[in-house]
Amino acid sequence: MTDPTEAEINAFDITDAEAAQINAIAHPLLADPAPDANDDLVQIDSTVDGTVFITINRPAKKNAFDAATIAALHEAFETLHGADNVRAVFIRGAGGTFSAGADLQWMADAAGWTESDNRDDAMGLARMLKALHDIPALTIAVVEGAAMGGGAGIVAACDMAVAVEGSRFAFSEVKLGLIPATIAPYVIEAVGARKARQLFLTANTFDADYAAHAGLIDMVLPEGMVDEFISMLTDSLTLNAPGAMGEAKRLVRDVAGQKIDSGLLEETAKRIARARVSEEGQEGVRAFLDKRKPRWAE
């Protein structure tokens, strides 16, 4: 994966006046900030232009997630399901690690539980990952440091991921006598079944370049470029119709893996027909023909 070219960077540019106009439109998360509980384990920050930052904040344990952290993440992700005006959700880890995956003390404690208790407990993690996957906005993992086991699973469950040079990844579960079970659907979706078998069975640690090559992340960022990447991406997203972004995400979810038959053709034609007559569809096409920037309802 190569770094963005200057032309690609410029394509994200909007003027200060446009940014000010967009920033003037407040979104609901600001009026009613997300989660009150679990502020310590998970930090949530939002900006006026529809960007949310969720930071896993347990640096003393390398952002490993126990039941309380999973509950806090789940709550944060679910809050975003109805936030129509949020365009981008960045997931980060505090203190120089993305996440060390499942808390191994918690895993050890569970050895004394019944299989059924363990299953119920694992469902908490499975539901948290699904809540992340179901966020209608674009989700982006920003890896700075290690993303291990379930931490790399969170990366896979996002729509997009970047990692700073020097970041490390591993699906280390089989080294621990465990398996990457709840994260498997997302990892397989990201890298394919064959690569997932290789990564899961070797449990080797790999670097950001290899993660990009495998398809687990989209881009390797040079050290010190995270803020610039975030601002470039968020600026570019303010140009997109928020409703259409959500529809496009649902489209991929619903169409992926389907047989291309007449039923699917009908379905996709119905969706573009709906988009063409929508307020956004009308405004976006009209703006192009009028040679002006579109104005999206927030």
Ligand SMILES: CC(C)(COP(=O)([O-])OP(=O)([O-])OC[C@H]1O[C@@H](n2cnc3c(N)ncnc32)[C@H](O)[C@@H]1OP(=O)([O-])[O-])[C@@H](O)C(=O)NCCC(=O)NCCSC(=O)C[C@@](C)(O)CC(=O)[O-]
């Ligand atoms: C992350 C690095 C590279 C940092 O490596 P480092 O920077 O050298 O830091 P460290 O190893 O000295 O760790 C600092 C502190 O964090 C703790 N720590 C660290 N990780 C964990 C953890 N997971 N659970 C609980 N505690 C953890 C560690 O025990 C230590 O605590 P202290 O001794 O200071 O009290 C290293 O610590 C490491 O390799 N950790 C283990 C990562 C790992 O193997 N994760 C897989 C977990 S299993 C899993 O995720 C299962 C799952 C979810 O996939 C199952 C499913 O899919 O269903």
